[in-house]
Structure formats: structure tokens, C-alpha cells
Amino acid sequence: MNRIAVFDLDGTLVDSAADIHASLDRLMASLGLAGFTRPEVIGMIGDGVRALVTKALTARGQPFDEAALDRFTADYTAAASDQTRPFDGIPELLDELAAEGWRMAVCTNKPEEAARKLLDDLGLADRFVALGGGDSFPVRKPDPQHLLATLAAAGGEVAHAVMIGDHRNDVQAAEGAGVPCIFAGWGYGPIAMANGAPVAARPGDLPGIMAALLA
């Protein structure tokens, strides 16, 4: 049996809000616009960088600006691991799953270059057999093809896969792909986004729930 766990990144594996916040506030300051509170930024994470910058500019009454998005993406990619760390219990979880023979992949709406650099900087890159970023394929979460393409790149099969994420986009992508999903209760999305999916309160709860879902 070739069991595979597909993880979301922001709010699931890593606590990345501080670096996203810092980068976004640098962009806003460069445009002469007011920054945001941490809860406001967390509420804008989940749909990728284009959506993030669009929401931020809209909140300040500004139209979308492609050059601003490019500047944000470059700034954030360079700074992605300044303050970002794995959530408590994640390194141990990845060790445990690897020891149990799980293969692991990442399916994130973060741009692939920033996601790869972040996992490299945190020493986690070699844990994952594939990474599907927000710009790796023509579509991204909540489109199930993002998850299915990541699974295919990892050599995994729907029947032996579990998705773990903290946003409705993760739950919807998994549902559309026919993959069971576990909601990361420690992440950025309100629990209501689980929409009936089992909720793990902490990373250490995952192996038991994952095994039960694939039993």
C-alpha cells in the first residue's frame, strides 16, 4: 500500500503569517497606503498572492496593479523564511509519518518558487516527493485538479490519499477530487471552514485520524 499525505502549506505546515504580513505592509508603505492588522492579513491568506494583493488594494480603495503584485512576489520570496517556522509538532509528525511509510506532498496556493525556497530554508524540502504551487498548474485550490495534478506528480493515487489543510479551499479541492480531508484546527481558517471534515486539534492527532480514514 502506497499511502500518501498531501499537505497544505500556509497555516497547516508552517506559521507564515508574520512574513506575509511584513511583506504586504512593505508593499502598502511603498504605495503610500496604510498597512493591516495581523487578523486582517490572516483573513486574506488562502487564495494565493494575486488574490492577497487584490484584496489589500481593494481594502484601500485602489485598483489591482500588476507591477505591485510583481514587487510583492519578489519581496516575499526573498523574505519567506525570515520569521516563518513549522507549527509546533510538525517536524515530529513528518518523522512519524515517514517512519510509518507514508509518502508526503505539498499542495499550496503559494507560488511554487516561494514555497520551495521556504521548505528548503526550513530543512523540510526532502520530506516531500512533490510540490504543487499556486502557479504550477493552470488551476489552483479549490479546483480539485490542483490536488489531482500534485498527486500525479507524487506518483500517488486517490484511493490511498489524504489531504490536510486549514482553509475551505483545501476542503473543497479534496471533496472534488474524492480524497478524504482533515482540517488543521491549529491553522488560519475558522473551524466552520471544515464543513463536516474531521478536525485535528494538533499535528500529533493526525496519524490516528489518517489511518482511520484510509482503513
Ligand SMILES: O=C(O)COP(=O)(O)O
Ligand atoms: O498563499 C496562500 O494564499 C495560501 O497558501 P496555502 O494554500 O499554502 O494555504
Ligand SMILES: [Mg+2]
Ligand atoms: Mg492554508
